[in-house]
Amino acid sequence: MTDSLFSGTSRSAAPTHADGDAEHLPTASKRKESPGGWAAPVAAFEPDQFGSAANQTATNTEPARPGTRTYDETIQSYARIATTCAAIGAIIAAAVLIVWAAGIDSLVNVHTQLWIMHANTALAILLSAIAVLLIGNQDNRRREPGFFRPRTRLDLLIGTLGAAAATIGVLTIFEYAAGIKLGIDHALASVGPLGDENLIRGPSTVSTLMMTAIGAAIALSAWYGERIWAWVQMIAASTLLMSLMVLIADVYDTESIRNLSSPLGATVTSAVGFGLISIAVLLVRPLYGWMNLIAGEGNGSEATRRILPVVLFGIPVLGYVRLAAQNSGLIGTEVGLTLFAGATIVMTTVVVLWSAARINRHEDLQLISEAERDRARALVDGLVANSDAVISVQDPEGRFALINDAFERRYGVDREHAIGNRSYDVLDPERAFLLERLRNDVLARRNAAVEEMPADEAIDGKDEETYLTQLFPIVDDEGNLIGSGSIATDISERKRHEQLLQRLNDDLRHETDRAHDAIDELESFAHTVSHDLRSPLRAIDGFARIVAEDCQDVLEDRDRRYLDLVLQGAAEMGSLIDDLLEFSRVGRTELNVARLDMTKIAKEVNDHLSHERQGRDVRVTVKELPPAVADQRFIAAVFQNLLANAYKYSRKREVAEIEIGALEPDDGAPVTYYVRDNGVGFDMQYADKLFAPFERLHRTEDYDGSGVGLATVQRILRRHGGKIWAESKVDVGTTMFFRLD
Amino acid sequence: MDESDSILLVEDNADDIELAMLAFKRHGIADCVNVALDGGEALDFLRGRGRFADRAGAPNPRVILLDIKMPLVNGLELLREIKADQRTRKIPVVVLTSSRDERDVETAYDLGVNGYVAKPAGFSEFVDLIGLLKRYWLEVNESPPDSV
Numbered sequence: 001m002t003d004s005l006f007s008g009t010s011r012s013a014a015p016t017h018a019d020g021d022a023e024h025l026p027t028a029s030k031r032k033e034s035p036g037g038w039a040a041p042v043a044a045f046e047p048d049q050f051g052s053a054a055n056q057t058a059t060n061t062e063p064a065r066p067g068t069r070t071y072d073e074t075i076q077s078y079a080r081i082a083t084t085c086a087a088i089g090a091i092i093a094a095a096v097l098i099v100w101a102a103g104i105d106s107l108v109n110v111h112t113q114l115w116i117m118h119a120n121t122a123l124a125i126l127l128s129a130i131a132v133l134l135i136g137n138q139d140n141r142r143r144e145p146g147f148f149r150p151r152t153r154l155d156l157l158i159g160t161l162g163a164a165a166a167t168i169g170v171l172t173i174f175e176y177a178a179g180i181k182l183g184i185d186h187a188l189a190s191v192g193p194l195g196d197e198n199l200i201r202g203p204s205t206v207s208t209l210m211m212t213a214i215g216a217a218i219a220l221s222a223w224y225g226e227r228i229w230a231w232v233q234m235i236a237a238s239t240l241l242m243s244l245m246v247l248i249a250d251v252y253d254t255e256s257i258r259n260l261s262s263p264l265g266a267t268v269t270s271a272v273g274f275g276l277i278s279i280a281v282l283l284v285r286p287l288y289g290w291m292n293l294i295a296g297e298g299n300g301s302e303a304t305r306r307i308l309p310v311v312l313f314g315i316p317v318l319g320y321v322r323l324a325a326q327n328s329g330l331i332g333t334e335v336g337l338t339l340f341a342g343a344t345i346v347m348t349t350v351v352v353l354w355s356a357a358r359i360n361r362h363e364d365l366q367l368i369s370e371a372e373r374d375r376a377r378a379l380v381d382g383l384v385a386n387s388d389a390v391i392s393v394q395d396p397e398g399r400f401a402l403i404n405d406a407f408e409r410r411y412g413v414d415r416e417h418a419i420g421n422r423s424y425d426v427l428d429p430e431r432a433f434l435l436e437r438l439r440n441d442v443l444a445r446r447n448a449a450v451e452e453m454p455a456d457e458a459i460d461g462k463d464e465e466t467y468l469t470q471l472f473p474i475v476d477d478e479g480n481l482i483g484s485g486s487i488a489t490d491i492s493e494r495k496r497h498e499q500l501l502q503r504l505n506d507d508l509r510h511e512t513d514r515a516h517d518a519i520d521e522l523e524s525f526a527h528t529v530s531h532d533l534r535s536p537l538r539a540i541d542g543f544a545r546i547v548a549e550d551c552q553d554v555l556e557d558r559d560r561r562y563l564d565l566v567l568q569g570a571a572e573m574g575s576l577i578d579d580l581l582e583f584s585r586v587g588r589t590e591l592n593v594a595r596l597d598m599t600k601i602a603k604e605v606n607d608h609l610s611h612e613r614q615g616r617d618v619r620v621t622v623k624e625l626p627p628a629v630a631d632q633r634f635i636a637a638v639f640q641n642l643l644a645n646a647y648k649y650s651r652k653r654e655v656a657e658i659e660i661g662a663l664e665p666d667d668g669a670p671v672t673y674y675v676r677d678n679g680v681g682f683d684m685q686y687a688d689k690l691f692a693p694f695e696r697l698h699r700t701e702d703y704d705g706s707g708v709g710l711a712t713v714q715r716i717l718r719r720h721g722g723k724i725w726a727e728s729k730v731d732v733g734t735t736m737f738f739r740l741d
Numbered sequence: 742m743d744e745s746d747s748i749l750l751v752e753d754n755a756d757d758i759e760l761a762m763l764a765f766k767r768h769g770i771a772d773c774v775n776v777a778l779d780g781g782e783a784l785d786f787l788r789g790r791g792r793f794a795d796r797a798g799a800p801n802p803r804v805i806l807l808d809i810k811m812p813l814v815n816g817l818e819l820l821r822e823i824k825a826d827q828r829t830r831k832i833p834v835v836v837l838t839s840s841r842d843e844r845d846v847e848t849a850y851d852l853g854v855n856g857y858v859a860k861p862a863g864f865s866e867f868v869d870l871i872g873l874l875k876r877y878w879l880e881v882n883e884s885p886p887d888s889v
Contacts, residue, residue, distance in 0.1 A: 527842065531810070534839040534862055539756035542864035546763060574862030581841070589843070 075286055078295055082283035083136035089276035090129030092269065093122040116267045118204075120172050124165040124211035125273040131161035131218045132280040155222045162218025169212025176208075206246065206266040210239050210274040217281060229289035236281035242266075243275035248316050252323055299359045306355040310347060318343050390467065390488040393474065394439065396481055398422045410488075439484050442471045466495040519587075527584045530577045537577070541570040572704070579708035582637070583693065586715045591631045598625035598673065601632070602660045605639040612647035616656060623661040626671045628740050634716040635740075641709040642675040642736050648703055649679030649734065670722070670739050678733040690726055713738070746889050747773040747879060749802040751783045751819065753811045760864065764871040770879070775802070780814025783807075784822060787829050801832045803888045804878040809838040809845055817848055824853040831885040833878065 096117045135158055217235035220228050246266045286295030294304050322340040325331050331339070384391050384404045390411075393402040400418045408415055413426050423432035469488040476482050544566045548555070555563070602622050612618075628635070643658070650656035656678065663672040682690075682697045689695040693711040710724075717724050721741040728734035748770070752758050758776055765771040777783035782792065783805070789797030805823070809816035816836060823829045835856035836849050849857055858874070861867050 531840050531842075534860070535754055535757060537862050538760060538839070538860065538864065538867065541862065542756075542760040542763070542867065545864045571863065577862070 075295065078283045078286040079136055082280045083133055085276040085283070086129045086132035086136065086280035089125055089273050089280065090133065092273050092276075093117075093125035093129065096122045096269065097126065117269045117273070118207065120168050121207045121211060121270050121273070124168045124215060125270075125277060127161045127165040127168075128211075128214050128218055128277045129280070131158045131165070131222075132277060132284055134158050134161070135218075135221070135284050136280075159219050159222035162215045162220070162222060165215025166212050166219060167215070169208050169210075169215060172208045173212065176205075204266045204270075206242055207270045207274070210242055210266075210270075214239050214274065214277055214281065221281075221285075226285075226288050229285055229291075231289075233282055233289045233291050236278045239274055240278035240282070243271040243278060244312075244316075246271035247275070248319070251316070251320055299362065302362075303352075303355045303359060306358070307348070307351055310351045314347050314351075315344055318347065388490065390486075390490075392486045393483055394423075394486075395483045396443070398436065398439065400426060401483060435486070438469070438471050439486075442473055442484060443481065466490075466492045523584050523587055526580065527588070530581045530584070533573070533577055537570055537573055541567060541574070544570065576706045576708070579706040579712070583708050583712045583715065586634065586637075586712055586719065591634070591719060593629055593631055596628050596630055596632055596635055598628050598635070598662070599623075601636055602639050602643075605636055606643055606660075608640075609643055609647060612644070616651070617654065618647065618650070618656040618658060621657075621659045621661075623659070625660070625662045625673060626664055628671070628673075630720050630740050631716075634720070638713050638716055638738065639675070641713045642738075645709065645736070646675055646677035646679065646734075648705070649681075649698075650677045651703075652680065653678055670741050672737050672739050674735050674737045676733065676735040681728040681730045681732050681734050683730055684728060687726055687728070691724065745772055746775055746796075746799065747803045749775050749777060749783065749786060749805045751777045751780070751805065751811070751816065752808045753778055754808075757808070760867065761871070764864075764868045765875075767868055768872050768875050770875055773879070779811050780816070780819035780822070783819055784814075787823070787826075787832075800887055800889045801829065801885070803833070803882075803884045804874075805832055805834045806837045806874070807834055809836060809840055809849075817845070817852065820849060820852045820854060832888070833882070833884070835874065835878070837874075 097119065100119065100122075134154060138154060213235050217232045217239075221232045247268065250268050250271075282291055283295075285291065293301055294308065295301065318340055321343075322336045325339075326333060326336045384402070387404060388406055389404075390406045391402070391404040392400055392407050395401050399420050399422055401420075403413070403415055403418050407413070407418075411427055411431070418426045423435050426432070427435065467488040468491045469486060471484060471486045473481055474483045474485050544563050548560065548563045548567070552560075599622060602625060606620055606622060613620075639660075643660075646658045647656070650658065657676075658678075659674075659676045661674055661676070663674070665672075680698070686697050689697065691710050691714040694707040696705065696707040714724050717738050717740065722739045724736065724738040726734060726736050748765075750758070750761060752761065762771055762774070762776075765774050775786060777786050785791040786793045786796065787801070789795070789799060807816045807820060811819075814822075816838065820834055820836075823832065823834060830853070833855040834853075835858055836845075836854055837858050837860060838845070839860045841859050846857055858870065861870060
């Protein structure tokens with residue numbers, strides 16, 4: 001309910017109770033919004049800077065439930081009744097004129113009484129009826145009151161028609177008063193079957209009064225506008241009363257009245273005609289004047305609508321019954337009067353009580369729905385008030401309509417001071433400027449859903465705190481802009497965390513960079529050292545070998561053995577350096593990734609290890625391996641290492657069995673390759689030492705090696721995003737598994 | 742033809758020089774080898790200057806065996822000088838080093854080296870390697886016209 005933000009007393013436009021009675025539906029509606037008026041039409045005439053509301057009053061889009069009528073529809077039905085009445089009146093008058101003018105005797109002779117209407121009367125009724133029809137076709141809007149100032153040509157026409165009808169009446173009176181004939185009737189009608197006498201006698205006094213009064217009323221309404229309508233209706237009501245009196249008199253057969261020459265005498269047809277016109281005038285503007293009391297939305301109006309028909313029609317009916325009973329001699333005058341009084345009391349009491357009951361029920365429902373609304377409003381108010389977010393609502397002109405406690409606190413403003421004032425009067429200039437800029441932005445784009453801005457860019461940011469400000473247009477159900485809302489949330493904490501996180505991230509990146517640098521340096525160092533170790537090693541090996549060869553004959557057996565040990569040590573150191581260099585190379589070299597035929601690589605590597613098979617019974621099985629995406633040289637090194645180990649540790653088996661295979665999971669997980677041997681195996685409790693550089697699980701005397709091979713393999717696989725692990729059992733064998741991701 | 746200047750060995754490490762000379766001796770070509778102890782000396786030898794002033798105008802060696810790791814002017818810098826000089830750029834240069842560093846290999850080829858050979862750690866393999874080099878560069882390969 002966006003509109004409730006601006007006006008504490010406004011009500012929901014939608015009817016909320018459910019008794020299904022159309023007439024009663026609107027009682028809880030917007031009556032109180034503007035004094036004596038209707039929210040929608042009034043709003044339509046307010047200067048609207050967006051210019052879109054003016055055309056929307058005709059199509060009120062209140063939700064209409066099946067089987068019910070909205071209040072506006074009820075009002076429209078009044079207008080329809082008015083135009084219908086006027087149309088029937090016009091038809092009657094026109095028919096009378098045509099019949100007399102054309103002298104259609106065949107029609108007149110059948111029901112002579114029905115066609116008795118003086119030509120002046122008929123003309124006045126016709127003119128008035130047309131005028132009322134024109135009023136009914138004007139749009140049903142409330143107009144600015146004017147003073148003898150017709151605003152449109154239509155107004156002018158209506159006024160002229162009314163004035164013409166009144167003039168006919170005045171002229172007729174003049175005829176009577178002056179005792180002369182102006183001959184209006186003769187100009188209009190030929191002499192009919194009733195002869196000159198009827199015509200010459202002229203319309204009755206009552207008819208003359210009625211035509212003058214109703215014509216003047218219509219003229220007034222057009223020339224003086226809304227303000228005069230109370231008087232217009234008063235005149236129309238008087239005319240209606242006169243018509244009713246004539247009709248009642250006719251029904252009651254009261255000779256003194258029925259006599260056309262009597263002051264109250266008039267023909268039934270004239271009375272019906274004037275009655276219809278009077279009703280039309282009363283109903284054509286139901287919202288104006290005191291008709292608002294009857295057509296209005298309030299409970300009083302509802303009661304009036306209930307009681308009035310009973311009074312207007314019930315009492316004459318009772319009177320007729322009484323008269324008929326008296327005339328037939330069933331009862332006397334006193335009894336008749338007593339019964340009439342009693343019946344009137346009962347009838348009015350019943351209808352008043354019934355009406356009261358209905359009204360009470362509606363008021364209960366109204367109170368309940370009001371209580372519901374109050375509760376809903378209290379909840380929304382509580383939400384706004386208790387929120388930590390800084391919330392404000394401005395009307396389209398930029399005046400604050402609502403601010404919450406957080407707003408007061410944050411900007412140090414007082415609610416009393418802020419409400420109804422613009423931001424420049426409330427906030428400091430810079431802040432107001434930013435807020436207004438953002439607001440104008442949002443309003444210009446109108447239907448932009450939510451304007452989100454970091455607060456430091458928008459209103460805030462001067463303080464340590466950071467606010468995230470959302471500004472959005474508020475539109476009503478019909479799409480009219482009725483204001484803008486702003487919700488600013490304190491994100492200082494988040495911002496601080498973000499900054500902290502950013503700083504930590506930077507630190508971490510810095511540390512990582514340094515670690516990388518250190519590792520690079522270390523790698524480079526290891527590489528250089530390994531190289532520089534080669535030279536002295538070559539010297540040791542070279543000179544020892546020369547001594548061994550040149551001095552073969554001179555050397556004692558022991559010396560020769562020592563020299564062999566020197567050579568052996570040099571050889572071991574050489575291969576250790578080679579392994580270290582390889583280990584280092586794995587960390588330093590760029591990966592050159594391609595799709596690899598793993599079966600082919602495994603077979604080629606195995607072929608190169610032919611020297612390992614010499615003099616042994618080794619059965620090597622290479623199963624079909626799924627392809628992989630990896631660096632060919634490194635994968636070859638992996639197979640080389642694993643296969644060499646398999647050969648090495650199965651050396652003491654009579655029949656060594658080595659199997660290279662792969663496990664392919666069904667769920668699309670990466671392929672696991674394996675190299676299995678039936679060698680000596682190892683104790684699984686030392687499995688974690690398997691891949692650490694220089695760690696060995698067997699004595700060098702039994703199985704030579706640097707302890708760098710598996711570390712290198714692990715390094716290769718890690719660089720590929722994969723991993724390696726082992727399963728082994730002492731004296732049964734080992735399976736090395738690896739996976740590339 | 743005077744074969745004594747067929748090979749120029751550029752090597753700073755005395756042990757390596759001696760081992761290399763032993764290996765050359767085993768293949769009977771120790772007399773064909775001249776040794777420069779650093780890049781500067783090598784350039785002096787090639788240009789007939791300083792210690793090698795008597796070689797001015799002498800023909801170029803048939804192959805230069807070049808170590809990379811040397812003080813002052815290192816092997817790759819020397820290689821750049823040799824290949825930049827009109828008089829020496831045709832001389833085949835073979836890097837003979839213990840470095841298998843890929844960057845060194847790439848740089849050497851960028852500079853126009855004619856061969857890159859890694860020294861094995863074992864002496865007997867080294868002797869075999871020298872035999873291969875001798876056979877190829879002194880017997881198989883056709884040297885540039887202004888060589889020894």
